[in-house]
Amino acid sequence: DIQMTQSPSSLSVSVGDRVTITCRASQSLSSFLAWYQQKPGKAPKLLIFAASSLQSGVPSRFNGSGSGTDFTLTISSLQPEDFATYYCQQANSFPYSFGQGTKLEIK
């Protein structure tokens, strides 16, 4: 199985900050990498697919990059509604393993 290592596990940030989350895969994924946002008590919401493609309806402040084994999610200017936990997920092969999550907390 492909292992996904996400960092950091948590981040204390302020509204307006630029936030970067990284994800590393144990083997090459090409561009088969997705990012999700999850708020407490809710299902994950797809933000980015194919490493850098924005899902319909997702604000343009969310940006994904990377290929192969190293990927990044960047939020250009954090908004109050962005405080949540973010997960990367490999979309290459079943089981579609997730990273451990990055929780964004208010500083």
Added chain:
Amino acid sequence: QVTLRESSPALVKPTQTLTLTCTFSGFSLTTTAMSVAWIRQPPGKALEWLARIDWDDDKYYIASLRTRLTISKDTSKNQVVLTMTDMDPVDTATYFCARGTVSAVAGTLFDYWGQGTLVTVSS
């Protein structure tokens, strides 16, 4: 519009069998490249894939739970059912179902999820 909804008992006893039902609308599991997967999340922990069933009835299971899981579909009812045998308190989690579509560009994309159902395993 695509929707998925999970249903299950909220409480099961250890050693019992859990039956989870995903009822969906807005797409068909007879359409090429469509799939439905089950994912769970123990309280405060990360997400874990359990099983997937494809439009052509191919089935996939996470290796660590392979002997306990069975996934099936009823296309006439737009439902996918996952059974998990020999439940244990460590299986306490919120269980989600999600729609998957396979593309050459994105791999397998899970774009719509149900709201989840919390299952507690306790005597």
